[in-house]
Amino acid sequence: GAGVSQSPSNKVTEKGKDVELRCDPISGHTALYWYRQRLGQGLEFLIYFQGNSAPDKSGLPSDRFSAERTGESVSTLTIQRTQQEDSAVYLCASSLAPVITYGYTFGSGTRLTVV
């Protein structure tokens, strides 16, 4: 597609349930990133995929968070046993190369609300 597509755009879930967020990057973009933005805070790095290399998971806040990416296509971010502090906008971004020159292209995000 023309841009980075994320689904769902909004998700309300009960505390303790698992959620799965999806990201379709721009075709041909080898690098894919997940960030989140909690209310009043900056964008927080979660995980980075580059081609077939092992992902950089250094930003995942706990073992309840995991992400997968198949090749250079779709990625899913899974949050298990959601907590209220997981409420945030989860943003996916992709880029052509791992070393950013022109910046990422972001999706519109998934707004997750844990009640």
Next chain:
Amino acid sequence: DQQVKQNSPSLSVQEGRISILNCDYTNSMFDYFLWYKKYPAEGPTFLISISSIKDKNEDGRFTVFLNKSAKHLSLHIVPSQPGDSAVYFCAARPTGNQFYFGTGTSLTVIP
């Protein structure tokens, strides 16, 4: 620990005047800086970048200044237009892949 700080959560400017958005960082290893613009319900979009080997980069109405000794960068928008009203994020990167983002400054340009 916020490594990139935008201390002004909001800024209002009259149309036609200059908008100056500020950003401070703590890590002297940051070598690349970006500014992003975000409209409501949309993802951030890349605006302008600067490498640590430069102190200024200009693109049309947008200019980014970098003061490495002060660990400070700023984005100047001249002249400001109502369509510039958005949240602006600065981001910085040490060598590697991850960018650290500030909390954003909401700019309102008053017609």
